[in-house]
Amino acid sequence: MSLRASLRTFLVGDAQADRVVPPSGFTAQLTLFAAAAMAFLAVFAMALSLAAGRLAERWGAELAHSSTLRISAPSEQMAEQTAAALRVLETTPGIASARALDKAEQRALLEPWFGPDLPLESLPVPQLIEIVETEEGYDASGLRLRLSAEVPGAVLDDHTRWRRPLEAAAGRLRLLGWLSIGLIAGTMGVMITLAAHAALAANAQVIAVLRLVGATDHYIARAFVRRFTLRALFGAGAGAGLGMLAMLALPEAQETGGFLTGLGFAGAGWLLPLLIPVLAAGVAYGATRIAARRRLRELA
Amino acid sequence: MIEFDNMAYSYGGGELLSEISLRLTPGSFHFLTGPSGAGKTTFLKLCYGALKPTSGQARLFGQDVREMDRDALAITRRRIGVVHQDCQFLDHLPVADNVALPLTVSGQDTLEQVANLKELMGWVGLGERAGALPPELSGGERQRAALARAVIMSPDVVLADEPTGNVDWEMSQRLLQLLVELNRMGKTIMIATHDLNLIRTAKHHVQARVLRIANRRLQLAGADL
Structure with a gap:
């Protein structure tokens, strides 16, 4: 049967x-x-x-395709280092786009902790750059080496430790x-x-x-x-x-x-x-x- | 058919039956007697494979019982009708369903068999009681229902253990008459009983062999009956 x-x-x-x-x-x-x-x-x-x-x-998925570059530098060097970092990022394979957050965006990020009236200009707040990766992604170790040579105050966070x-x-x-x-x-x-x-x-x-x-x-x-x-x-x-x-x-x-x-x-x-x-x-x-x-x- | 060759059966360290040699031939009629506790029921259980000998040989329809698995024994058992003293019914099923149980379990409960069932119920005088539940039956009715169940598969052998133990004289004669009728149809009959009057009466109607279990052994009796 x-x-x-x-x-x-x-x-x-x-x-x-x-x-x-x-x-x-x-x-x-x-x-x-x-x-x-x-x-x-x-x-x-x-x-x-x-x-x-x-x-x-x-x-x-949310964390895999984005990274953050944090630049801590004296205020007079901040713009220069930010521009240098963006140049490095634009020429790095595997990065789709890189964008420096403006003051309002940074204030919004800090608002939950410090409230809406944070005097951002008077505080040594690092500059954040949002990096969006391509599907293939980038070589994080290689990028860190380049950044340490060209932008000494940059710290790359590829979200691995969170993810x-x-x-x-x-x-x-x-x-x-x-x-x-x-x-x-x-x-x-x-x-x-x-x-x-x-x-x-x-x-x-x-x-x-x-x-x-x-x-x-x-x-x-x-x-x-x-x-x-x-x-x-x-x-x-x-x-x-x-x-x-x-x-x-x-x-x-x-x-x-x-x-x-x-x-x-x-x-x-x-x-x-x-x-x-x-x-x-x-x-x-x-x-x-x-x-x-x-x-x-x-x-x- | 059913053969024992120097068979013994032990239980709990003690030998209950020993040196049993017997051959039941087709169409023969046997009575099995002996005092209470002599081992009549044990012997009948060995006859239908519910127990297996501890030594010697027991063959059912040519097959060695000790070499048969449970399913083979179950199928062989369909050729042996058994009437227990306590009848053993499924109390939640009507009498007719209990009588038809051997057909049900063997997958032979066809329309033709159902017609035969009605005839059989009439033969044992239970035509009007087919829908009753077993606890509603009298002792005699239960014995007749058990006999009907035992023969519904048209078995070659019918074994009855004290079938008249719980019924009056008139009913025991009726049951004996049914068993004699079955024997005339060619069935081999073995009745375990301690009722010597039943055996004497039967001898007027049928040529019966009387066996006696005494001191664990099977002996041919009859000269004194």
Whole structure:
């Protein structure tokens, strides 16, 4: 039988065969609830992971193609060194543009710390030059060497020291999200294994009767496996649905809101939570199958 | 069909059955007697592969039981109908579904078989009780339902463990009559019982071999019955 046919047979089932195992209300409700709760949590873990991924990309992209040159020099040399630095930058391969920030822009940068009335003229504030890189980027070490020779007061900041820890943090957050999904899947497997063991133990007499009338282990196991797999599928479907609704209820991502308002799914990412019920059903199938086989071997 | 050759069965360090050699031929009728605890039920379980001998050989339809895996035993068991003293039903299913259980588990629950089921329920006198749940049945009805379930696959052998243990004289005669009818259809029958009156009555209707388990061994009895 092909995989597709086997899957169809499994999903459609055999109404008569399904009835041989008595309905177990309590275990059924527990399995449904556990699957729903785990799927709900998995949606959040997935959202966290995806948001962390987007954040890492955004931080990386924003910081990767820009650099800052800071010139600290006596006020009478500032204009000269700025002009020299711009000349160096204009002739450096990999730099798309370089622009010295004017007084207003520098004041705006310092405003959050010193307020709006900062007397910029009376303070030895360094001159900042914004550098925009090409796709290929420039050779930072080579540029530093040239600047040290031609513009002694220039310090190049290519944002590496900011970017690396941010990217590492976002990467770890993403990993944590996927690890959480793995742990949730494992926990669901453990819960369903325990529920399946309980159901199999409670139905030892049923198993004895089925064996007496010639039922194979495969037949007996299938009756339990199908039941638990479908419970996990429906429970996780409900949990994932609720999780997605909760995600929709979160505030929209905003520039000022930072990371938390960006916690959610974007575009095709909304399709990913739909995989959670399938994953839950797969976990339940595997866990119940192993539990049933082991229990049937013990009961033989 | 079912053969034992110098077979022994031990459990928990003690030997329950020893030096058992027997061959059940097609169409034969056997009674198995012996005092309570002698090992009649254990012997029947060895007959349908629920237990495996600890030494010697047991063959079901030519296959060595010890070399058969659980699935092979399950499939072989479909050729052996078993009636337990306590009947063993699925209490959540109606009687008709319980009787049809061997068909269900073997995937043979076709329309034709369903028609046969009605006929069978009528044969054991439970035509009107098909929709009842097992706990709603009397002892005699349960035994007849168990017998119907045992024969629905048209097995070659029917093993019955104290089938008249929980029923009155009239019902035990009815059950015996059904088993004799099955034997006349060519089925091999083995009934474990301590009811000597049942054996004496049966001997008027069928040529039965009486076996006795005593001191862990199987002996041919009958001269005194």
